[in-house]
Every structure is written in structure tokens, then in C-alpha cells.
Amino acid sequence: MSIRRTLGTLWQSLFRTSRLDRELDEELRGYLDDLIEKKIRAGADRASARRAAMIEMGGMTQVKAEVRRVRPGAGIEALWQDARFTWRALIRKPAFAAVTIITFALGIGTNTAIFSIVNSILIQPLPYRDASELVSVWIDMTSAGFPKAPLSGPELGDLRQRGTLFSSFGGVWPNSTTITGDREPEQLTIGRVTANFFDTLGAPAFLGRTFESNDEAQGARLTVVLSYATWQRRYGGDPSVVGRSVIVDGGPATIIGVMPEDFRLLLPPDAGVPENLEAFVPFGARVVYGSRATRFLRIVGRMKPGVTLDQAGQQITQIGEAVTKEFTSYSRASRLFTMAGLQSEGAKELRPRLLALLAGVAILLLTACLNVASLLIARAASRTKETALRLAIGASYRQIVRQCLVEGFILSLIGGAAGIIFGEFSLRALITLRPEALGRLALVRIDTTVLVFTAAAALLSGMLFSFAPMVEVFRTDLIEGLLDTRRRFGTVRYRARAALVVLQIAFGLMLLVGAGLMIRTFVSIQRLDTGYTIERMLSFRVNVPGYGPIETLNDFHRRLQTELAALRGVTGVGAVSHFPFDTIPNWGGPYYLKDGPDPSAPFADFRAVSPGYLETVGARLKEGRFFREADDSSTQRVIIIDDLLAKRAFPGENPIGKRISLNPEFNRRNWMTVVGVVRHMRLRSFVEDLSEQIYLPIRQSTRPTSYVLRTTGDPAALSGPVRDVIRKLDPQLPIYDMRPAEQYLVSARSAQRFIMLLATSFAVVALMLAFVGVFGLVTYSVNIRRHEFGVRLVIGARSREIIGLVLHEGLVLLGAGLLLGVAGAAALAGLLHNQLFGVTAFDFPTYALAIVVIAIAAFTASWFPARRASQSNPLDVLRTD
Amino acid sequence: MARQTELLKGTLDLLILRSLELEPRHGLGVAERIEQVTRGTFIVKPGSLFPALHRLERQGFIDGEWILSAAGKRAKSYRLTAAGKKQLSAEKKAWARIAGAVGQMLEEQEG
Numbered sequence: 001m002s003i004r005r006t007l008g009t010l011w012q013s014l015f016r017t018s019r020l021d022r023e024l025d026e027e028l029r030g031y032l033d034d035l036i037e038k039k040i041r042a043g044a045d046r047a048s049a050r051r052a053a054m055i056e057m058g059g060m061t062q063v064k065a066e067v068r069r070v071r072p073g074a075g076i077e078a079l080w081q082d083a084r085f086t087w088r089a090l091i092r093k094p095a096f097a098a099v100t101i102i103t104f105a106l107g108i109g110t111n112t113a114i115f116s117i118v119n120s121i122l123i124q125p126l127p128y129r130d131a132s133e134l135v136s137v138w139i140d141m142t143s144a145g146f147p148k149a150p151l152s153g154p155e156l157g158d159l160r161q162r163g164t165l166f167s168s169f170g171g172v173w174p175n176s177t178t179i180t181g182d183r184e185p186e187q188l189t190i191g192r193v194t195a196n197f198f199d200t201l202g203a204p205a206f207l208g209r210t211f212e213s214n215d216e217a218q219g220a221r222l223t224v225v226l227s228y229a230t231w232q233r234r235y236g237g238d239p240s241v242v243g244r245s246v247i248v249d250g251g252p253a254t255i256i257g258v259m260p261e262d263f264r265l266l267l268p269p270d271a272g273v274p275e276n277l278e279a280f281v282p283f284g285a286r287v288v289y290g291s292r293a294t295r296f297l298r299i300v301g302r303m304k305p306g307v308t309l310d311q312a313g314q315q316i317t318q319i320g321e322a323v324t325k326e327f328t329s330y331s332r333a334s335r336l337f338t339m340a341g342l343q344s345e346g347a348k349e350l351r352p353r354l355l356a357l358l359a360g361v362a363i364l365l366l367t368a369c370l371n372v373a374s375l376l377i378a379r380a381a382s383r384t385k386e387t388a389l390r391l392a393i394g395a396s397y398r399q400i401v402r403q404c405l406v407e408g409f410i411l412s413l414i415g416g417a418a419g420i421i422f423g424e425f426s427l428r429a430l431i432t433l434r435p436e437a438l439g440r441l442a443l444v445r446i447d448t449t450v451l452v453f454t455a456a457a458a459l460l461s462g463m464l465f466s467f468a469p470m471v472e473v474f475r476t477d478l479i480e481g482l483l484d485t486r487r488r489f490g491t492v493r494y495r496a497r498a499a500l501v502v503l504q505i506a507f508g509l510m511l512l513v514g515a516g517l518m519i520r521t522f523v524s525i526q527r528l529d530t531g532y533t534i535e536r537m538l539s540f541r542v543n544v545p546g547y548g549p550i551e552t553l554n555d556f557h558r559r560l561q562t563e564l565a566a567l568r569g570v571t572g573v574g575a576v577s578h579f580p581f582d583t584i585p586n587w588g589g590p591y592y593l594k595d596g597p598d599p600s601a602p603f604a605d606f607r608a609v610s611p612g613y614l615e616t617v618g619a620r621l622k623e624g625r626f627f628r629e630a631d632d633s634s635t636q637r638v639i640i641i642d643d644l645l646a647k648r649a650f651p652g653e654n655p656i657g658k659r660i661s662l663n664p665e666f667n668r669r670n671w672m673t674v675v676g677v678v679r680h681m682r683l684r685s686f687v688e689d690l691s692e693q694i695y696l697p698i699r700q701s702t703r704p705t706s707y708v709l710r711t712t713g714d715p716a717a718l719s720g721p722v723r724d725v726i727r728k729l730d731p732q733l734p735i736y737d738m739r740p741a742e743q744y745l746v747s748a749r750s751a752q753r754f755i756m757l758l759a760t761s762f763a764v765v766a767l768m769l770a771f772v773g774v775f776g777l778v779t780y781s782v783n784i785r786r787h788e789f790g791v792r793l794v795i796g797a798r799s800r801e802i803i804g805l806v807l808h809e810g811l812v813l814l815g816a817g818l819l820l821g822v823a824g825a826a827a828l829a830g831l832l833h834n835q836l837f838g839v840t841a842f843d844f845p846t847y848a849l850a851i852v853v854i855a856i857a858a859f860t861a862s863w864f865p866a867r868r869a870s871q872s873n874p875l876d877v878l879r880t881d
Numbered sequence: 882m883a884r885q886t887e888l889l890k891g892t893l894d895l896l897i898l899r900s901l902e903l904e905p906r907h908g909l910g911v912a913e914r915i916e917q918v919t920r921g922t923f924i925v926k927p928g929s930l931f932p933a934l935h936r937l938e939r940q941g942f943i944d945g946e947w948i949l950s951a952a953g954k955r956a957k958s959y960r961l962t963a964a965g966k967k968q969l970s971a972e973k974k975a976w977a978r979i980a981g982a983v984g985q986m987l988e989e990q991e992g
Contacts, residue, residue: 023947024931027908027957031927034909034956058928066932071939 024067032057078399082406090410093379100375101415103772104458106765107368108419112454113427114361118354120444126266126343129202130302135309136268136345137169137299137316140336148270148338152295155323155337156194157288159299162319165307170197171297172265174273177281178543178734179224181247183234187543187734191265191277194287198225198280200302207231208242208257215256216285222253225280228261248281268345271298272586292327293589300342313339360762365457367504367769372411374497374776380404382783412462420454426761433754494781498813501773505817505854506824508763508770512850513825515763517836518756520846524838525752531681532580532617534745538715539579539708540738542726550633554699556729558629561610563725564709567718572710574613575698577606579706579741580683581748588691593649593659595666604645605683605691606662608698614640614678616710622646624656624676631675632699640676645692660694672696686749687837708741715740755835767857770817774861778810782865789869799870806869810862814855821854822847893933894942895976896923898961898969901943905960907950908934934959942968 032053039049057063090097125131137159141149151159151171159169173192178185191197198210206228215223224246226234235241244255264275287297303312320337344351380387387400431444544556557575565573578587590601611627619626622643631638639660646655655674663670684690698705711718719738726733782789789802829841839846900906900914911934912925937943942965950956961969 023957024935026955028927028931030954030956031908031931033954034907038909038913056926058926063927063931066928067935069932071935 020071021064021068024064028057028060028063032060079402079406082403083410085403086407086410089407096375096379097411099772099775100372100411101418103368103371103375103769104412104415105418105422106768107365108416108454108458109422109426110361110761110765111365111457112420112423112450113430114354114357115453116423116427116444116450117430118358119449122351122354123449127203127262127264130305131202131343132341133167133303133305133307134201134342135301135303135312135339136271136342137301137337137339138271139295139320140338148268150271150295151297151299152292153287153290153297154292155295156297156299158319158323159301159316160288162322163301163315165304165312165315166301167304168196168200169299169301170194170200171283171287171299172197172267172273173283173296173298174277176543177249177279179234179246179248179279180732181245181252185732185734186234187541187736188230188278189274190279190281191273192283193280195282195285197300200300202302203259203263205257206260206263207239208255210257210259211280211282213285216282216287218285222248222251222281223256224248224253225257225259226255227259227276227278227280228263229276230278231258253281267298267300267342273298301339309339309341357758363507364762364765364769367500367507367773370500371504371769371772371776372415374500374773374780376404376408376411378776378780378783381780408462412458416454416458416462419458423454430754430758433750433757494777497777497780501770501777501813502816502820504766504770504773505814505858506821508766508857509818509821509850509854510824510828511759511763511766512853513821513847514828514832515756515759516846516850517832517839517841517843518752518759520839520843521835521837522749522752522756525686525749528682528686528838530580530686530745531679532619534580534617534708534741536712536715537617537708537710537741538718538722538738539706539741539744540719540722541706541736542733543736544705544730544733550699554632557610557698557705560707560726560729561612563729564707564722565612567709567721567725569711569713569718570709571712572612572616573707574616575610575705575707576613577608577698577701577705578683579708579744580681581744582706582737586684589662591694592661592664592666595664597664601664602648603691604694606694606696607683608696608701610698610705613698613708614695616708617681619681620679622677622679623654624674626676627695627697629699631697637672637700638675638697639672640678640695641674642678642680642693642695644680644689645694646674646677648692662694686752706737767854770854771857771861774810774813774858775864777813778806778862779865781809782806782869786869786872789872793872802870803863803866806866807859807862810858810866814858817858818851818854822851825850892976893925893929894937895969895972896925897930897933897937898942898965898972901959901961901965902969905946905958907956907958911959937965941965 035053035056036046036049039052040046044052126134128134137151138148139151139155140147150173153171156169156171159166163169171194175190175192176187177190179188180186193211195211195213195216198204204210205225208225210225211223214220226241231237231241241255242257246253246255259280265273265277266275267273301312303309316337316339323337390400391397427444542560544553561573561575564570586605587607588603588605590598591604592598592601609627611629611631614621614626623646624640627638627640641649641655641660649655649660650658655677658674659666659671660674661667661670661672678695680689680693682689683693709715709718709722722738723735726735789797789805792802792805793799825847826842833841896915896919897911900911900918906914908927908930912927912930915923915925934943934945938945938959941962943959944962945957945959947955948958
């Protein structure tokens, strides 16, 4: 037989069935006609000839079916038929189809999204060469309030000198600088790095090169490496920027390279290094000769190949101990050199949460599958008679089973596709809403691994729930099925499934309670008394370089502040070194109350503020006074402290007039006099009182400056006038980070918001699954008890009573689920405890609301089948007996 | 009426090919020819005839063609192809072998 012919017929039988059928029809009719003719010729009259011929023919349809069966692709055609049949059946019951597909899409979708995240954060290595060799090094100064303090330059030197198990150590210090000389002046967030930093990290340049040891040599011309984004934004992606001269921080510099587009500096989130620094410049080689007490370097080390994390960690600890012995000025608390793998440290906080999340979605997928199976079983049960009928008129078990499989396959196909779309959508949503600490999320994509995972999940679930209804099919006894006399409950299987539904309700309740607690936590954080108010405030930064002595600088700032205050709608102006929750590395250190080095000197956060700042942000003065313009470089040094410091340093005394020094040499040159006490302000954490606080007059120190303006109207509307004012004073001055001040708080709350949203979405999905679970099971038992209900209706039961009977079943499930769920939630409460703020783990309103919500869901889920049961025509049901 | 005999599996194909050896025929023609030649031993019903015809056509042993009959009606006529002829002679040989073997077996038992 020729292949072409077969393919031709295959083509025809699949897509031109109608033509083939028409021809077959004609051929058979011709045969019949001939047969009739023959009988007439043999002497029969037309009518009896026709009848005899028809009998002999033996049923046109059967003959056609027989012929079709020998055609090539008959199997495919049958599948196609099954598919069309399934499609029609699904269309006929769109609610069933929708519930099934949504259930499936939820399971697959959440799995796709969460697995994509887990994959990229825990499974995929960091995007650097041999990333498993990279470690992060810090000093554990927990006792001083800094669990992960950076290192000083000399300490980096110690590591390099004594770290024999490492091939290199590099350091980075996030900072900002002004770039001018070719285009408009611009303030860039930069990383000052050691020359070997990129080599240590194993991140090559996209254009040009990264730094070499020559770049940090004494007297070398300053070199700059741009980020891809900066290169695009400032230079429009012009490749000729490599080699160009610019002015960086007032000095000449050369651009030597551009980093790749996907380069991110993925240090642990608590290192405080932004992942998307805009440019990099090298430190001088002298960085390792600075003060031992000035700690600012975030260290990345590369272990030699074959060295384990344990060995390397021991060496780091030993170096710390040795260094502590040699330099006695170290305080006891500061010698703990600590190290961890860069990747594991970066994911440290996330790892358990991600794994819990993954376990959670796996459970969701499983329950989703079981729910779909449950729905299909319910449907198969309602179609027992149809199945029996089909078996009776000649369908083989094989055909019925095939049809079930096709149905499962189609549902899983649509559900899987919907799931991938839903997954992509939720992944994007998660990325958009990600907290800043989860920078890596931005790089998460649905990749091949995830697609394979999802496809496998879809297929597996497809198989799972195709087989479920077969149980019903094989239970279909021909005679019993047709007579519909089977009224027994499949008690064992029913109980197993009821247990599953109870679990789902419990699970849903637990997640609802969790989500409720997270929402209340978020709300309390939002309502929290931070000690200041920054609504209706505009903030921006200016960098004022090259103004010479502090007096000139102060003059400039005084003029600027006066002019800003004169703007229409401005009710207050202030300048500060660190705005609450901004991304500038914290400024803090020990303070001393008496002369001499004190290893146990307490730490405080330092903030330089202008006169008017504390008033503008609404700080509450408890004693003394705020700063005045007179508190400048020409008068005695003064400070304002917060009430926490006052309580610790001067318990029971009036702190006004007391002296504090930030230098162990406690003398007239260093000490500062307390002139005021303000209530502690939450500047770095919403939920904890972190460090005590010392406010210094900005006119007595030189710090980069953020301005804030309080306004009566929309703060964003002020940005134009503000720019005009600054341009008038100095057109070369870069202004940056101009935004409503509230945004800093919003993004600081983003982690909490993220957790809340995640918890809420989980709860919603779990709620829907519980709904589907109850719906599926109650529908199933309604289908099985249809006969019973028919009898009840006939002997006088009212539909209300039938509804009551069905609802009763749903309520029993609900009751069991609630008991279990409350117990589970209470057990979880212990774990949640330290994630909560402003609400207890046993918050009654949360529990009550969660119970109400899930009760409504379960009630509604039982209501639909109940109403259907009550509306069934008793005669229809009974007639089949 | 002649006694009818169950067709051995595969025999029908042989009979159809054989009936088309001399001239093309349409469906009823094939059935009549088989009935006639076997003197009514085999009556081929449409339920087995047409599937067999279509299968043989697909295998390329026969070729169906729509022609106009003498009465002016369209009818599908089947003719033996070259491949069909080869197949027929192969099947004839195979059949002869089987028939001989079976016959021998029967004779021995009777004898």
C-alpha cells in the first residue's frame, strides 16, 4: 500500500469525513437499489422486494460504522469524537466546567509562580562565576545593636593577609557622588569598591573592563564603571563612552567600562547595599590603612577551590580572635568575625518561608487535584444511567474509559493553560509588589525548569482525575444502573472524601486566620506612632560639593532653607542627614559619658538636623528646646537626645545640661551639651525601638543633606517651585530623590505588605478550594440520594425539608472542619507570634470573622446542590424504577 | 437454499480478489459473483463486504472508481490492481497449501 494513499485517506478521514461519508452513503444506497432491482426481477413486488433488501442489508448505519472502523485514523477519529462529545458536555454544564478549570488553574498557577521564585532564589546559583565559592563576611556586634556590622579597611587587610583558604577578598561601600563634565550634573548612587571586587565576585564587564590593581594605585587617575541602566539613561547606550573623561566629585575621571544589563549586586539584604548601584569607582589602595574603628566595608570573599564553608568559617573566626588579641582597643563585643555562603546568607531569611510556601502550594495543588477528581466523580455518579445506557446499546468499557480519559485530558489541558497564564500573572504581581529586600525577585522568570515542572504537574493531575470517575464507571452495573436501584452510600469512600473536605475547611480556616492576623499587623504598623508625621511632605536631596569651609556651606543652606520656607503653601522646612527609612547607610556609634576608652560604651544612631527639622516632622519635645540657627560652628556644641538615651544615661536626673562625647577622649573639644530631649522616633524599624538616638545640629557637622518641606497641599506640586529655587541659587547643583516623603515609609512597609498579600492570596485560594471541595462532595451525595429524595418528596416531604437534609450534611462537614481549623490555627499561633505586631495570635475578631467567612462559603457550596435536590421532579426520579 | 458456511478469516479477501480477477465489478456484483461461484455456500452480507472492500482499496489491492452504469446511475466499481494480482496469486498458493494440509488431515482421520 502506498504511503501517499494512506496519508491521503487519513487526511480525508480526519478532515474530509463528510465527503468520504457521502460517497459511502451513495455506494451503499446504490447497493440497496441494485438489490431491490434484483428481487423485482426475480418476481417480487416493489414493496416486499424493498423490505427483503433492507433486511438483507442489515442496517445501513451499522455497515457504515463497520467501514469507518477500517479506515486509517479510526482511533484518532474516535478520540476526536470523544473530544467533541466532552466539549459539548462541558458546554452544557458551564458551571461545572468553570469550577473544574478554575480549581485546576489555581492549583497549577500558584505552583508555577511559587516554584519559579523558589527555583531562582534557592536552586539557581547566584549569577556569578563559581558562585558557591563566594562568602559574605561581617562582624557580629549584636551586643552593641549591630548583628551584622561591616568591616573597617584594616580588617579587610587582616583578612587578605591571613585568609590562606581564600583566593581574594573584595569590599564595597555604597555611597553617592556627583558626575559632571560632559552632560548635566547628576547625583549617582555609587559603589566604592576595592579594585579586585568584580574579579572576586566573578562578574565581567559588558563593555570595556572592570577595575585592575593599577586603578587603585597611588596617584592613578580615577576610573568609573557604569551600570547598564546608567549607560542607557545618561549616554543612550553609546558604546564610545568607554574612555571618555568626566568629572566625578570634582576630580577628573575616565569611564572604563559598563556592566551587563542583568548584573545585580546581590549581597545579603541586611548588608544594606542596593542591588542596582548606578556606577562604581575604586577606593585608593590606602583603604586598608584607615581607622580600625571606622567600619563601612561590606566584604565578599572567594574561597579557594575545594575549601568547605566550615573550614573557611573557622579560619575567619580565628582571624577575628587573633586580631582582637593584637589590638586591645577592640571592645569585647566587636571581635566576632563571622562568615556565611553568599547565596545561603542572601536567602537566609527567605529559605524557610519559601520552603513553607512551596509545601503550601504543593498541598494546594494536591487538594485542587483531589477536588477536581471529586467533581468528576460527582458527575460520573450523576451519569450512571447514561453510562449504563451507552453500555447497553453496545459501547465497550474501553470506549467509556477512553471517553473519561479524554475528558480528564481536555480539562487538564485547559486548566493547565489557564494555570500557566494565571501563574505568569501572579508572578508578575508578586514581582511588582516585592519588598525592596527581595531584589532578586525582579529577575525571576518562568523558565524551562518551571515549565517542565508545571507541565508535569498538569499531566499528572490530568491522569489523576481521569481515573477517578472510572471508579464510578466500573461500578456501573448494567441492570442496576438502568433501573437506578443503587441507593447505597459508598460509605468507606465517602468517609475518606469527607475527611479530605474537612481538612480543606480546616486548612482554609487556618490560612484565613493567618491572613487576618497579617492584615491586622499591617494595619497596626500603618497606624503606628512613629514619633513623627510625614504626610503632605516633599523630600529631596542636594549635594553641595566644593563650598569650602563649613561657614560657607552653612550660609548656603541657610539661604536655601529661607527661600524654601518662603514658597507658597510651605508650612515648615528642615534638613536632615538621614531621612526615616531612606537607603543611606546608617550613621551611628558609641557614645561616652566620661573620659577614657570604654569597651562597653553604648551605641546610638546619630542624625544631623537643621533648625526647624524636628519641628517640621512633628517630633515631640519632652524637655529643653529644639535647635536654633545660633547653634552653629561658632558656638558650643549641643545635642538633643531621645528619651530612651535619657533614661539609660541619666536615670532619675534632668538630662538638660549634661555632657556626652562621641569620642573616648572626653574633653572640652569633644563633648557636647544636651539641650533637649525628644520622644524616640522609629527611624529604621517600625516595630522595634532599635538604637538610642542623638541629634546633632547640622550646622556643626558636614553631612549630605535631605530636605523636607511640609505643605498644605499636594507635595508633588511643589517640586517645580523647589527646583526653581535651587537653580536660582546654583544651577550646577544636582537635585535627586525628589518625592513625597511618605514613599520612604510605604516602601519600608512593603515587606510587611508583601507578606500580608501573600497570606491573603493563599487564604483566598484555600477558601475557594474548600468551597469546591464541599460543593463536589455534597453534589455527589445528592446525586446518589436522588432516589431517596424522590421518595421523600412523593410521600409528602416539602422541598424545605430536603434542603435541610442536604444542608445538614454540609454543616456537619463545616463543623468538623471548624473544630480542626481552630485547633490548627491556635497551634500555628505560636509560630506566628513573632511575625505579629499590634495584635495577639489569638485575636478574637480575626478568628470570628474567619469562621464566618468559611461558614458562608461552606453554606453556599451546599446550598446549590441542596436546591437542585429539592427542585427535582419526584416522578422523574422514581419513574426509572 | 444452499447451506451457508462461516467464512474463514482472511478467506473473504481472497474471494473478493478472485471475483475481480476477470473484470471490474461494483459491490453487489462482487457479492453475487461470490454467491454464484460458490453455489450459495458463501453469502457475503454488506456488513462484511464493504469494510473488506474499503480495506482492500486502502491496501492498494483493488481500486474503486465512480462510473456511470448503463441505467445512467453513478456506481462505484472496483478493479484489481497489479499489486492485487500479485496478492491474489500469493493468497491462492497459501490457500492451496492450507486446503491441502487440512484435507490431508481429514483424510487420515477418516482412514
